[in-house]
Amino acid sequence: DQQVKQNSPSLSVQEGRISILNCDYTNSMFDYFLWYKKYPAEGPTFLISISSIKDKNEDGRFTVFLNKSAKHLSLHIVPSQPGDSAVYFCAASAWGSQGNLIFGKGTKLSVKP
Amino acid sequence: EAQVTQNPRYLITVTGKKLTVTCSQNMNHEYMSWYRQDPGLGLRQIYYSMNVEVTDKGDVPEGYKVSRKEKRNFPLILESPSPNQTSLYFCASSLFRGGNEKLFFGSGTQLSVL
Numbered sequence: 001d002q003q004v005k006q007n008s009p010s011l012s013v014q015e016g017r018i019s020i021l022n023c024d025y026t027n028s029m030f031d032y033f034l035w036y037k038k039y040p041a042e043g044p045t046f047l048i049s050i051s052s053i054k055d056k057n058e059d060g061r062f063t064v065f066l067n068k069s070a071k072h073l074s075l076h077i078v079p080s081q082p083g084d085s086a087v088y089f090c091a092a093s094a095w096g097s098q099g100n101l102i103f104g105k106g107t108k109l110s111v112k113p
Numbered sequence: 114e115a116q117v118t119q120n121p122r123y124l125i126t127v128t129g130k131k132l133t134v135t136c137s138q139n140m141n142h143e144y145m146s147w148y149r150q151d152p153g154l155g156l157r158q159i160y161y162s163m164n165v166e167v168t169d170k171g172d173v174p175e176g177y178k179v180s181r182k183e184k185r186n187f188p189l190i191l192e193s194p195s196p197n198q199t200s201l202y203f204c205a206s207s208l209f210r211g212g213n214e215k216l217f218f219g220s221g222t223q224l225s226v227l
Contacts, residue, residue: 043117103155
């Protein structure tokens with residue numbers, strides 16, 4: 001059973017507009033969430049994270065929102081730039097899980113000029 | 114430069130021929146892990162290591178072995194590769210356990226088993 005779900009395999013956005021990537025989870029024990037970005041032929045790189053004690057974390061153009069009651073988080077990119085075109089993975093972990101980070105399947109974002 | 118280095122980047126082999134994918138990090142990280150990425154399945158953890166001589170299974174450990182004799186190295190061993198192990202493999206490390214620590218990933222190894 002998939003514990004971290006990214007239901008949109010792809011998303012296309014116009015440059016300058018907002019990109020919203022969504023992620024749902026089923027395990028109520030998850031207490032830390034991360035977003036990774038992956039370009040072709042490269043490994044994933046850490047983008048932003050949020051602890052379950054918060055509902056929002058912001059870093060420049062990137063903001064992650066966490067809705068614990070809905071078991072849902074989202075990544076907002078404002079404004080979107082062509083260089084943001086990549087695959088974005090949502091990941092989650094539970095304290096005491098011995099380091100097992102559970103990843104979603106990823107969403108491919110295309111930002112068109 | 115802080116990095117996780119995997120070798121080789123590309124590997125084509127035949128069924129049953131033992132192979133090793135190397136992984137090395139220069140950040141003095143305690144935690145290291147191997148993932149495989151398959152189309153439609155995302156990243157799945159194979160094995161991880163909390164420190165030297167401490168390893169444990171991830172979600173998809175069958176057909177793989179690992180060792181952690183030194184802090185910086187965490188090789189992935191396929192004793193008898195099979196076609197279903199054709200995949201893109203990533204090694205990753207973090208300072209401590211990988212839960213709420215951000216992971217640093219290598220550039221990946223594309224393995225094809227014929």
